[in-house]
Amino acid sequence: MFFTLGIETPTDGNTAYGIVVPALCNDKYGCYSAADKESDIPAMATEAILLTIQDMIESGDYDIKSIHNDHISYKSNDEYAHCDTWVIIDVDLSTFTGKQKRINITLPDILINRIDNAVKAPNSFYKDRSNFLAEAAINELSLHK
Known part of the structure; x- marks a missing residue:
């Protein structure tokens, strides 16, 4: 499944890249991560996404079908104004949906x-x-x- 990532670029060498996955942020959950290097962003975001989805499913309140990624609206949402870069990554959710x-x-x-x-x-x-x-x-x- 494709997920949009909002990324906050660090302002100095002592700060990590901030990562948010808006599709997994709601009243009960927030999906955030950080990466020391730009090249680590996909791996750190994937880990955060998989852990959040696992928790959402185990809670019984959510299933894969309830996750919607509205790629276009996040950038204009004031809640994510701190994100200066937006990218899309593909995360394999087959462990939650069954074997191909x-x-x-x-x-x-x-x-x-x-x-x-x-x-x-x-x-x-x-x-x-x-x-x-x-x-x-x-x-x-x-x-x-």
Whole structure:
């Protein structure tokens, strides 16, 4: 799943990069981390994301489907005004959703082309066709609880 990170660049050599994951910040949780080096940001953010999601799921109050990452709105949110850089990282959440399994499906070629175009679009957050279909299935199933 893709997560937007807000990063606060240190102002001196004695301060770490501050990291916030707004998609995992709510009334009960906050997802924050820090990294001494810029190159450590993805690893530190991934660790914070996985620990926060694990705690959220174990609490019984949340599941993977309830996590929504609104990439566009965070930058304009005053709560994150301290963040001077915004990046998106992909974090594998398969340990929380189950093991991957290959299946064969049949779809009309027109639909496959539309899916592929959505995946290849410049503003797309889908990794590939399978990711698109998995997200579509999760969304559809959540509507029919």
